[in-house]
Amino acid sequence: MSDADRRLRHAxxxxxxxxxxxxxxxxxxxxxxxTRELPGxxxxxxxxxxxxxxxxxxxxxxxxxxxxxxxNEMTAALRAGAAASAVHYGNTVKxxxxxxxxxxxxxxLFATDSLQDVxxxxxxxxxxGVFCRVxxxxxxxxWGLSHKYGCSPGEAVTVLDSARAAGLVPAGLSVHVGSQQMxxxxxxxxxxxxxxxxxxxxxxxxxxxxVNLGGGLPAQGYLDRQGRPPRPRLADMFAxxxxxxxxxxxxxxxxxxxxxxxxxxxxADHGAIRAHxxxxxxRDGRHWLYLSCGKFNGLxxxxxxxxxxxxPAHRGGGYVPAVVAGPTCxxxxxxxxxxxIPVPAAxxxxxxxWLLSSGAYATSYMTLGFNGFDPLPYRAVRDDLVPA
Numbered sequence: 001m002s003d004a005d006r007r008l009r010h011a012x013x014x015x016x017x018x019x020x021x022x023x024x025x026x027x028x029x030x031x032x033x034x035t036r037e038l039p040g041x042x043x044x045x046x047x048x049x050x051x052x053x054x055x056x057x058x059x060x061x062x063x064x065x066x067x068x069x070x071x072n073e074m075t076a077a078l079r080a081g082a083a084a085s086a087v088h089y090g091n092t093v094k095x096x097x098x099x100x101x102x103x104x105x106x107x108x109l110f111a112t113d114s115l116q117d118v119x120x121x122x123x124x125x126x127x128x129g130v131f132c133r134v135x136x137x138x139x140x141x142x143w144g145l146s147h148k149y150g151c152s153p154g155e156a157v158t159v160l161d162s163a164r165a166a167g168l169v170p171a172g173l174s175v176h177v178g179s180q181q182m183x184x185x186x187x188x189x190x191x192x193x194x195x196x197x198x199x200x201x202x203x204x205x206x207x208x209x210x211v212n213l214g215g216g217l218p219a220q221g222y223l224d225r226q227g228r229p230p231r232p233r234l235a236d237m238f239a240x241x242x243x244x245x246x247x248x249x250x251x252x253x254x255x256x257x258x259x260x261x262x263x264x265x266x267x268a269d270h271g272a273i274r275a276h277x278x279x280x281x282x283r284d285g286r287h288w289l290y291l292s293c294g295k296f297n298g299l300x301x302x303x304x305x306x307x308x309x310x311x312p313a314h315r316g317g318g319y320v321p322a323v324v325a326g327p328t329c330x331x332x333x334x335x336x337x338x339x340x341i342p343v344p345a346a347x348x349x350x351x352x353x354w355l356l357s358s359g360a361y362a363t364s365y366m367t368l369g370f371n372g373f374d375p376l377p378y379r380a381v382r383d384d385l386v387p388a
Contacts, residue, residue, distance in 0.1 A: 003383075004029070008272045011381045012354045013312065015274040018292055020362050020378045022050070024058045026270035031062050034217075034262065037238045041245075041258045044088060046215050047073045049263030049360045050271070054380040056080035059266070067215075067261040071101035078105065090261065092117060092133055092149050099124035111174060113151045115162050122166035130163045131172035131212055132156040134193055140186045141178025141216060142304055149176070153193050157200045164206060172259075173197055174212035180264065181216035184236040191244035195251045202252065210257035211248055213241060217260075219268030221357030223306040227339060264360035271359015273298050273376065277351040278327050280343065287322035289343045291353060294326010294333040298376045299358065300365030302326070302335040310354040311344050320345045328371040 001009075004026035011021040034043060044067040045059050051073065056066070057080045065086030066077035077087045084106030092113040094102075102110070103125040110121050113133045121128055135150030151159060160170035173194055177186035194211060201208060218232040245258050275293035282288070295302050309324075321340035326333035366375040 004270060007381055007383065008270070008356070009310075009354070011379065012272055012274045012352075015379070018273070018275050018376055020271060020273045020298060020358065020376045022052060022055055022267070022359060022378060022380045023270040023382075024054060024380050025383045027055060027267055028058055028062055030266050030270065031059060031064055034260075034266070035063075038241060038258075038260065041260050042086075042210075044086070044090075044212075044259055044261050045266060046090075046261045046263030047077065048364050050267040050362075051076060051364050052378060052380065053080065055267065056082075058380075068107075071098055071105065074102060074105050074107055084108070088131075094120065096120060096124055103128070109171060112159060112163070113149060113155075115159060118159060118163045118166060118168065122163075122168055126167060127169070129169040129171035129209075130160070131174050131208075131210065132159045132163075132170075133174045133176070134190075134197060136175050136177050136186065136190050136193070138178040139189075140181055140183035142180035142182075143178055146178070153197045153200075156197050157204070160201060160206055160208070161204060170201070170206050170208060172208045172210040172212060172257075174214055174259075176214035176261075177216040179216060180218045180222075181237075182218060182230065182232045184233065184240040186216065187213070187237065187240040187244055191240075191247055194244075194248055198248060198251045207252070207254060208256070210259055211245075212259040212261065213244070215261045215263050215265075217262050217265035219264045219357055219360060221269040221308060223308055227306065227341065268360035269357045271357075271362060273355040273358045273362065275353045275355060277347050277349055277353060279349050280322065280345075280347045286340070287320045287343070289322040289324045289341075289347060290327060291324065292327055292373075293355070293376065294328060294373075295330070296326065296328055296333065296367045296370035297373050298362045298366060299326065299335075299355065301361055303332065306335065306339075306341070307358050308356040309341065309343075310356065311347065311351065312354060313351045314344045315346055318345045319343060327373055330371070 044065040060081040067090040068074040069091040088109040109129045133150040138146035175190040224230045278290040319342040322343045
C-alpha cells in the first residue's frame, strides 16, 4: 500500500461520520511529480476541480498558479497566496461587470474565443493580454468539452488579429483535449491545429508569447464499466506533450512559454469519501445498495464514473451484484445500471463505505441540500497527522 493510500485509509477509518478527506501531502507530491515530467511548464490548477482553501493554499505554496473561471475563484486564489500574475481568467464567457472585477483584482490575462468578447475585454480591461481557445474534437475523453467553448483555427487567427487592433496583447493560444482524456493522440491532434494557427499568426506579424495546453490529464483510480482499472498511459501523454512543445517552438521560430491546467489529475486520487449504507434491498429481482452519499452530495459524476468502493465492516460471506444509488428521490441519483457492482450480501444500514478517488469535483458540484440531504463536510490531512 502506498503512503498516499495509507494516509487516506487511516483518515477514513478515523472518521466518526460521513465526510470527504483530502490528502494534502499526496496532492503536493503529485504536483511535484508533474513539474518533473514537464520542467519549465507553468502549472495553473483548474480551481473548479477542488476549490477547498487548504488545497489551494498547499498548491500555491508549491509555486502553482490558478485557472480561474470567475472573480470569486480569483479572490480565493489570491487569498491562498497566489500572485495576481499567476492567475488567469480562463472562462471565455464573461460579463462586463465580471471583467471589471477581474481587472480590479489585478488580473491581466484573459481567455477568449469570439470577437464580441475581445471587444468587451478591450473596453473594460484595456491593454490586457488575451489568449484564444481553439476547439478540439474531444475524442478519447470521458467528457469531450468540444461544444460550448473554443473557436476554429481560422477564427482564432481573426480573433487575435482583432485583439491586436483593439489595443490588447495577443498573448497566446489554448486548447482543452477533454476531461479524463485517455489517449495521447488527443495532444498530437491539438498540436497540429495549434501549429497551423501559429504559422498564420506569424505571417500576420503576430508573435504569441505562450501556448496553454489546457487540462485533460486523467486520474488513475477510477474503474471502467467492467469494474476494472483502465490504467491510462500517462507516460505516452507526457511524451506527446513534450514532443508537441518542441514542434510548436519550431513553428514559432522563437521561445514560447507553456502552460498546463490540470484539475482532476492533481486531486482526484488524493480525496476519498466516507459514506455509509442506507439499505440493501431487492426489487424487481435486482439488489439495490442505497448509500448516504450520491449525485447531489459528493458524487455528481457517478453517472459517468465508477468509483472504487471499500466496505471496511465486511463480516465475511458472499457478495451480490447490486445497482448502487444515492439517498434522494431523484431517479438520476444512481449508477451501475448496466454493470452492477459486487457488494457484501450482509451489508447493513449504518455500515461505513469508502469511495476512493473521489477528490475531484466532489465539493464543487454539491448542492446546498437537495431533498434535505446535507453536503459532505471535509477534512484535509497531512503526514504529520497520520501515524505510520
